[in-house]
Amino acid sequence: QSVLTQPPSVSAAPGQKVTISCSGSSSNIGSNYVSWYQQLPGTAPKLLVYDNNKRPSGIPDRCSGSKSGTSATLGITGLQTGDEADYYCGTWDSSLSAVVFGGGTKLTVL
Amino acid sequence: EVQLVQSGAEVKKPGESLRISCKASGYIFSTSWIGWVRQMPGKGLEWMGFIYPSDSDTRYSPSFQGQVTISADKSISTASLQWSSLEASDTAMYYCVRHGGGQRLDSWGQGTLVTVSS
Numbered sequence: 001q002s003v004l005t006q007p008p009s010v011s012a013a014p015g016q017k018v019t020i021s022c023s024g025s026s027s028n029i030g031s032n033y034v035s036w037y038q039q040l041p042g043t044a045p046k047l048l049v050y051d052n053n054k055r056p057s058g059i060p061d062r063c064s065g066s067k068s069g070t071s072a073t074l075g076i077t078g079l080q081t082g083d084e085a086d087y088y089c090g091t092w093d094s095s096l097s098a099v100v101f102g103g104g105t106k107l108t109v110l
Numbered sequence: 111e112v113q114l115v116q117s118g119a120e121v122k123k124p125g126e127s128l129r130i131s132c133k134a135s136g137y138i139f140s141t142s143w144i145g146w147v148r149q150m151p152g153k154g155l156e157w158m159g160f161i162y163p164s165d166s167d168t169r170y171s172p173s174f175q176g177q178v179t180i181s182a183d184k185s186i187s188t189a190s191l192q193w194s195s196l197e198a199s200d201t202a203m204y205y206c207v208r209h210g211g212g213q214r215l216d217s218w219g220q221g222t223l224v225t226v227s228s
Contacts, residue, residue, distance in 0.1 A: 002154060033212035037155070044205055044221050045147075045155065050214035088155055092213040098171040099145075099157035099213055 003028060004089055006102035013110050017077040020105045022089030024070050028100055032092040034072040036065055039086045039104075048087070049074060079109050112136040114144075114206050114219035121225045122196050129192040130222045132206030139187035140164040143209035146180060146191045149221075150202040160209055161189060196226045 005023040012018040022034065036049040047056050049065035052072065064075045072089055089102040117131045134144065145160030159170035163182040170180070179192040189206055203221045210216035 033214070035212070035214040037215070044218040045215075046218065047214060047216050050210070050216070051212050056216065090155070090157075090215065096172060097169065098159075098173075099215070101155045101157065104154040 002103040003093060003096070003100035004091070004102035006087075006089060006105045008103070009106045009108065011108040011110055012079055014079055014081065016079050017075065018079060018107060019076075020074045020087050020089075020107070022072045022074070022102050024072075024091065024100075026070060027095040028070075028091050028093040029067065029072055030070040031094055034065065034067050034089055034091045036063075036072075036074045037088045037090060039088065041085070045088065076107075081109050083107060084109050112208060112217040114208065114217055116204075116206055116219040116222045119223040119225070121227070123228055124195075124197055124226055126196050126226075127192070127194050128196055128224065129190050130204060130224065132189045132191075132219050134187045134189070134208070137208070139182075140184050144182065144189045145207050145209060145215075146178075146189075147205045147207055147215070147218075148174075148202045149205065158191070160207075163189070196224075198226050198228075200224060201226050 033051045037045040038048045039045040052067040053065045062077045086104045093100045113135045140163045143160045146158040148156045158174040161168045161180045161182045182189045206219040207215040208217040
Protein backbone atom coordinates (compact mmCIF):
# COMPACT_ATOMS: atom_id res chain seq x y z
CA GLN A 1 0.00 0.00 0.00
CA SER A 2 1.60 3.26 -1.15
CA VAL A 3 1.66 6.34 1.06
CA LEU A 4 0.44 8.51 -1.83
CA THR A 5 -2.69 7.56 -3.76
CA GLN A 6 -2.89 7.66 -7.56
CA PRO A 7 -5.44 6.17 -9.95
CA PRO A 8 -4.12 2.91 -11.42
CA SER A 9 -4.84 3.98 -14.99
CA VAL A 10 -6.02 6.83 -17.17
CA SER A 11 -6.61 7.04 -20.90
CA ALA A 12 -7.33 9.63 -23.53
CA ALA A 13 -7.17 10.07 -27.28
CA PRO A 14 -4.22 11.57 -29.16
CA GLY A 15 -4.25 15.36 -29.01
CA GLN A 16 -6.42 15.41 -25.91
CA LYS A 17 -5.53 16.39 -22.34
CA VAL A 18 -5.24 14.11 -19.32
CA THR A 19 -4.80 14.77 -15.63
CA ILE A 20 -3.37 12.41 -13.01
CA SER A 21 -4.12 13.00 -9.36
CA CYS A 22 -1.95 12.28 -6.33
CA SER A 23 -3.40 12.40 -2.84
CA GLY A 24 -1.45 12.46 0.39
CA SER A 25 -1.51 13.97 3.85
CA SER A 26 -0.22 16.89 5.88
CA SER A 27 3.08 15.12 6.60
CA ASN A 28 3.97 14.67 2.94
CA ILE A 29 2.27 16.63 0.15
CA GLY A 30 0.83 19.12 2.61
CA SER A 31 4.25 20.30 3.75
CA ASN A 32 6.74 19.39 1.03
CA TYR A 33 7.36 19.84 -2.67
CA VAL A 34 5.92 17.29 -5.09
CA SER A 35 7.75 15.76 -8.05
CA TRP A 36 6.45 13.69 -10.94
CA TYR A 37 8.32 10.96 -12.79
CA GLN A 38 7.71 9.32 -16.15
CA GLN A 39 8.73 5.71 -16.73
CA LEU A 40 8.56 4.62 -20.34
CA PRO A 41 8.31 0.85 -20.87
CA GLY A 42 11.56 -0.92 -20.08
CA THR A 43 13.42 2.23 -19.06
CA ALA A 44 14.45 4.04 -15.89
CA PRO A 45 12.14 6.71 -14.52
CA LYS A 46 12.81 10.33 -15.48
CA LEU A 47 12.03 13.55 -13.63
CA LEU A 48 9.13 15.32 -15.32
CA VAL A 49 8.07 18.00 -12.83
CA TYR A 50 9.65 19.19 -9.58
CA ASP A 51 8.87 21.69 -6.84
CA ASN A 52 5.16 21.17 -7.62
CA ASN A 53 5.16 22.95 -10.97
CA LYS A 54 8.66 23.38 -12.43
CA ARG A 55 9.98 21.51 -15.44
CA PRO A 56 13.58 20.37 -15.92
CA SER A 57 15.22 21.57 -19.10
CA GLY A 58 14.10 19.51 -22.07
CA ILE A 59 10.65 18.72 -20.70
CA PRO A 60 7.99 20.25 -22.98
CA ASP A 61 5.46 22.72 -21.66
CA ARG A 62 2.75 20.18 -22.54
CA CYS A 63 3.49 18.85 -19.06
CA SER A 64 2.45 20.81 -16.01
CA GLY A 65 2.07 20.26 -12.30
CA SER A 66 0.03 21.84 -9.55
CA LYS A 67 -0.56 21.36 -5.84
CA SER A 68 -3.38 22.29 -3.52
CA GLY A 69 -3.39 21.32 0.12
CA THR A 70 -2.63 17.62 0.39
CA SER A 71 -3.18 16.81 -3.30
CA ALA A 72 -1.21 17.31 -6.48
CA THR A 73 -2.03 16.97 -10.15
CA LEU A 74 -0.03 16.28 -13.28
CA GLY A 75 -1.46 17.50 -16.56
CA ILE A 76 -0.38 16.53 -20.05
CA THR A 77 -1.87 18.24 -23.09
CA GLY A 78 -1.60 17.40 -26.78
CA LEU A 79 -1.24 13.70 -25.99
CA GLN A 80 1.02 11.63 -28.21
CA THR A 81 1.46 7.87 -28.42
CA GLY A 82 4.98 8.42 -27.07
CA ASP A 83 3.45 9.64 -23.80
CA GLU A 84 2.26 6.11 -22.98
CA ALA A 85 4.09 5.34 -19.76
CA ASP A 86 3.74 4.90 -16.03
CA TYR A 87 3.67 8.13 -14.06
CA TYR A 88 4.60 8.43 -10.38
CA CYS A 89 4.24 11.26 -7.90
CA GLY A 90 6.77 11.55 -5.13
CA THR A 91 7.56 13.75 -2.16
CA TRP A 92 9.28 13.80 1.21
CA ASP A 93 7.32 12.54 4.19
CA SER A 94 8.33 14.45 7.31
CA SER A 95 6.89 11.82 9.69
CA LEU A 96 8.62 8.88 8.03
CA SER A 97 11.76 10.88 7.14
CA ALA A 98 11.66 9.21 3.76
CA VAL A 99 10.82 9.85 0.13
CA VAL A 100 7.40 8.37 -0.62
CA PHE A 101 5.79 7.58 -3.96
CA GLY A 102 2.34 6.99 -5.31
CA GLY A 103 1.55 3.55 -6.68
CA GLY A 104 1.87 4.78 -10.24
CA THR A 105 -0.63 5.54 -13.00
CA LYS A 106 -0.52 3.84 -16.38
CA LEU A 107 -1.35 6.29 -19.17
CA THR A 108 -2.83 4.82 -22.33
CA VAL A 109 -3.19 6.98 -25.42
CA LEU A 110 -6.02 5.38 -27.35
CA GLU B 111 25.82 16.35 -17.91
CA VAL B 112 25.07 14.31 -14.80
CA GLN B 113 25.47 10.58 -15.37
CA LEU B 114 24.91 7.64 -13.04
CA VAL B 115 26.23 4.36 -14.42
CA GLN B 116 25.33 1.21 -12.52
CA SER B 117 26.96 -2.19 -12.39
CA GLY B 118 25.54 -5.08 -14.39
CA ALA B 119 22.80 -7.58 -13.70
CA GLU B 120 23.35 -10.17 -10.97
CA VAL B 121 22.01 -13.67 -10.42
CA LYS B 122 22.47 -14.96 -6.87
CA LYS B 123 21.29 -17.73 -4.58
CA PRO B 124 19.41 -17.16 -1.32
CA GLY B 125 21.80 -16.51 1.55
CA GLU B 126 24.55 -15.07 -0.64
CA SER B 127 25.93 -11.57 -0.21
CA LEU B 128 25.97 -8.89 -2.89
CA ARG B 129 27.18 -5.35 -3.54
CA ILE B 130 26.01 -3.31 -6.52
CA SER B 131 27.50 0.01 -7.49
CA CYS B 132 26.72 3.34 -9.10
CA LYS B 133 29.45 5.56 -10.56
CA ALA B 134 28.61 9.24 -10.77
CA SER B 135 30.02 11.87 -13.11
CA GLY B 136 29.23 15.35 -14.32
CA TYR B 137 28.85 16.96 -10.89
CA ILE B 138 30.64 17.24 -7.55
CA PHE B 139 29.87 13.84 -6.06
CA SER B 140 30.47 14.83 -2.43
CA THR B 141 27.88 17.59 -2.34
CA SER B 142 24.65 15.83 -3.36
CA TRP B 143 22.75 13.11 -1.55
CA ILE B 144 22.69 9.89 -3.58
CA GLY B 145 20.20 7.12 -2.93
CA TRP B 146 18.57 3.92 -4.09
CA VAL B 147 15.09 3.03 -5.32
CA ARG B 148 13.70 -0.49 -5.61
CA GLN B 149 11.19 -1.64 -8.21
CA MET B 150 9.96 -5.18 -7.82
CA PRO B 151 8.72 -6.97 -10.95
CA GLY B 152 5.55 -5.31 -12.22
CA LYS B 153 5.35 -3.02 -9.19
CA GLY B 154 5.91 0.61 -8.27
CA LEU B 155 8.84 2.59 -6.92
CA GLU B 156 10.10 2.27 -3.33
CA TRP B 157 12.73 4.58 -1.87
CA MET B 158 15.33 2.71 0.18
CA GLY B 159 17.59 5.41 1.58
CA PHE B 160 20.40 7.82 0.75
CA ILE B 161 23.88 8.92 1.73
CA TYR B 162 25.70 12.25 1.76
CA PRO B 163 29.16 11.33 0.44
CA SER B 164 30.89 14.33 2.00
CA ASP B 165 30.47 12.99 5.55
CA SER B 166 28.85 9.56 4.92
CA ASP B 167 25.68 10.61 6.75
CA THR B 168 23.26 7.80 5.81
CA ARG B 169 19.50 7.61 6.22
CA TYR B 170 17.24 4.65 5.54
CA SER B 171 13.56 4.27 4.86
CA PRO B 172 11.94 2.49 7.83
CA SER B 173 11.02 -0.33 5.42
CA PHE B 174 14.66 -1.01 4.56
CA GLN B 175 16.46 -0.17 7.82
CA GLY B 176 18.60 -3.15 8.80
CA GLN B 177 17.97 -4.93 5.50
CA VAL B 178 20.63 -3.27 3.34
CA THR B 179 23.71 -1.09 3.70
CA ILE B 180 24.33 2.05 1.65
CA SER B 181 27.86 3.37 1.31
CA ALA B 182 29.87 5.79 -0.80
CA ASP B 183 33.53 6.18 -1.81
CA LYS B 184 34.34 9.81 -2.56
CA SER B 185 37.68 8.93 -4.10
CA ILE B 186 36.01 7.13 -7.00
CA SER B 187 32.64 8.94 -7.00
CA THR B 188 30.81 5.68 -6.44
CA ALA B 189 27.86 4.72 -4.27
CA SER B 190 27.05 1.14 -3.33
CA LEU B 191 24.12 -0.91 -2.08
CA GLN B 192 24.93 -4.08 -0.17
CA TRP B 193 23.13 -7.16 1.15
CA SER B 194 24.67 -9.61 3.61
CA SER B 195 22.17 -12.40 3.01
CA LEU B 196 19.87 -12.22 0.00
CA GLU B 197 16.34 -13.54 -0.09
CA ALA B 198 14.13 -14.40 -3.05
CA SER B 199 12.05 -11.32 -2.20
CA ASP B 200 15.07 -9.11 -3.00
CA THR B 201 14.54 -9.90 -6.68
CA ALA B 202 14.00 -6.50 -8.26
CA MET B 203 15.41 -3.70 -10.36
CA TYR B 204 17.46 -1.26 -8.30
CA TYR B 205 18.04 2.33 -9.41
CA CYS B 206 20.55 4.77 -7.99
CA VAL B 207 19.29 8.34 -7.89
CA ARG B 208 20.74 11.77 -7.24
CA HIS B 209 18.75 13.93 -4.87
CA GLY B 210 18.30 17.55 -5.89
CA GLY B 211 16.74 20.36 -3.88
CA GLY B 212 13.30 19.68 -2.49
CA GLN B 213 14.17 15.98 -2.49
CA ARG B 214 13.52 15.66 -6.18
CA LEU B 215 15.26 12.69 -7.77
CA ASP B 216 16.80 14.56 -10.66
CA SER B 217 19.05 11.91 -12.16
CA TRP B 218 18.57 8.16 -12.37
CA GLY B 219 20.94 5.34 -13.18
CA GLN B 220 19.99 2.79 -15.83
CA GLY B 221 19.10 0.20 -13.19
CA THR B 222 20.65 -3.04 -11.96
CA LEU B 223 18.50 -6.17 -12.12
CA VAL B 224 19.08 -8.47 -9.16
CA THR B 225 17.64 -11.99 -9.39
CA VAL B 226 17.73 -14.23 -6.35
CA SER B 227 16.81 -17.83 -7.03
CA SER B 228 17.83 -21.27 -5.87
